[in-house]
Amino acid sequence: MTEKPKVAWYWCASCGGCEESFVDLAERLLKVFEAVDIVFCPVAMDFKREDVEKLPDGSITVALINGGISLKEHEEMVKLLRRKSKIVIAYGACSAWGGIPGLANLYDRNEVLERKYLEVPTVENPKEVMPTKKTIVNIPEAG
Incomplete structure (x- = not known):
């Protein structure tokens, strides 16, 4: 049996729409959980920064970053996830273009x-x- 891809998902300053799109998968979420191993998702599970720090560099297949980076904590976590991940994706309007939090501009x-x-x-x-x-x-x- 091949190892499932490891996925991390971090929530910065966002509107919540990305999380909602995930929840909207409803029963199809079960197929997602069968296909991937979620190793970090603090919005849904009890994971801490230390959990990510313990992972070997490059061990996460893909990290999804949603929301704008507006706090030092966000910056530090995104840099840590970059080191631990093979691929980093800016997921959603807030991380890619500013979204609702960007209206503060x-x-x-x-x-x-x-x-x-x-x-x-x-x-x-x-x-x-x-x-x-x-x-x-x-x-x-x-x-």
Whole structure:
């Protein structure tokens, strides 16, 4: 029996549509689970960064990255997944073109950050932690 391809799926700043498209597979999800071995998918299963760090470099067949990289945590995880994966795919409108989170580009940066991290009634951020000013991600080729 051949080994199933190993798949990782990481969720950055996104609208949730990619996860919804996956769930919309309904009973066909069972065929997906028969065909691949999901080794990392924190939105659906209890996996931690340490789990990915323990994997050998290049051992993941494909990593799907959905959502925009807007936090240092996102950048670090995407770089780690690049090292661990043979193929990395920007999956969905948010990771490929900015999507709904990209609409923040239409407004003043400070206004958006204050609204998101300090003013929204459902946000609990007593230390008033804010994102860093700029995140640049240079993902090297696999090799």
